[in-house]
Amino acid sequence: MRIVVLAGGIGGARFLRGLKSAAPDADITVIGNTGDDIHLFGLKVCPDLDTVMYTLGGGINEEQGWGRADETFQVKGELAAYGVGPEWFGLGDRDFATHIVRTQMLGAGYPLSAVTEALCERWQPGVRLLPMSDDRIETHVAVDVDGERKAVHFQEYWVKMRASVDAQAVVPVGAEQAKPAPGVLEAIGSADVILFPPSNPVVSVGTILAVPGIREAIADAGVPVVGLSPIVGDAPVRGMADKVLAAVGVESTAAAVALHYGSGLLDGWLVDTVDAGAVDEVESAGVRCRAVPLMMTDLEATATMAREALALAEEVRA
Ligand code: GDP
Ligand code: CA
DSSP states (O other): OEEEEEEOSHHHHHHHHHHHHHOTTOEEEEEEOOTTOEEETTEEEOHHHHHHHHHHHTOBOTTTSSSBTTOOOHHHHHHHHTTOOOOSSOOOHHHHHHHHHHHHHHHTTOOHHHHHHHHHHHHOOSSEEEESBSSOOEEEEEEEETTEEEEEEHHIIIIISTTOSOOOEEEEETGGGOOBOTTHHHHHHTOSEEEEOSOOTTTTHHHHHTSTTHHHHHHHSOSOEEEEOSEETTEESSSOHHHHHHHTTOOSSHHHHHHHHOTTTOSEEEEOGGGGGGHHHHHHTTOEEEEOOOOOOSHHHHHHHHHHHHHHHHHHHO
16 A cells, blocks of 8 residues: 655654554655755754654654754754854754765755655665655744744744744745655655645645645545644644644634645544544535544554544545
8 A cells, every 4th residue: 555644743753653553564655844944054954854764763852752862962062162053953963964964965966855865774764755845945934023024934933932922924935936856746646545644734734735736636646635633622732833823824623724624635534532523513524534532642542543544544435
């Protein structure tokens, strides 16, 4: 079975670990969000791709959910001693090596997709990890600070400002001119099932869908498209997804997120059992919906979620 998954960082990566366990023989292609990418200290950092790669490759800091295990911060300290920031972005020594290799390869002319494949040679994530695009796309967030509207890089909004002010708009800068990376449309076109993990619907899955051609290819694929809600009990399980949902006029409820994707894209939707009351609303919008436990507390619970998603896919296919 060929499965395509649109993934952000933590939510996507953890779900993928469960999916691999639930479907060990499946051929899984991950289309990763690159809208969070940022240049720091002259290096190209791809937080979501790395979170997927480290999580599936066994190098992730488990408690944190991002960055490397057993990390140290000597380089960051040395940079700070030179007065060189930003200090708000935590790049560890081990992690730095990934960004150095990536930047070196990009400088030598390799596209991001080829660089990602090379990095995965080491990590062996057990999935085919593709960036959504080789073109530069950067998610910017419009905020009002001291009565003035300004746009900040998504990482600045999320990590530095901790989403402490309302997001007025979320713009994937560069998306309109971008092309899907090699292999992306082919993977969608030959998939048996397409899954949206419980990733951020706006700045992870939404950004991937903003690359021209990807949304259309998914809608036209003619195979079941099933998503899992990142919103449980009217709030994100972790992070600040409610802030960016509000910016696009979507309530932070499991049903509202399903309706935001819409029945033109989504065939099935899983909500947590605490949101069982949302099932009817989602179904009357034309999306098959089930309430099952959606907390990724451990591998087994996550694998069960993946099995439920695949079962719902078969149900809509029938
Ligand atoms: P990011 O790029 O690291 O922010 O990660 P993603 O976009 O892939 O996932 C972020 C989303 O994962 C957040 O909106 C969380 O609500 C959601 N999430 C995290 N853990 C869980 C969980 O255990 N269950 C569910 N349903 N959602 C989760
Ligand atoms: Ca992210």
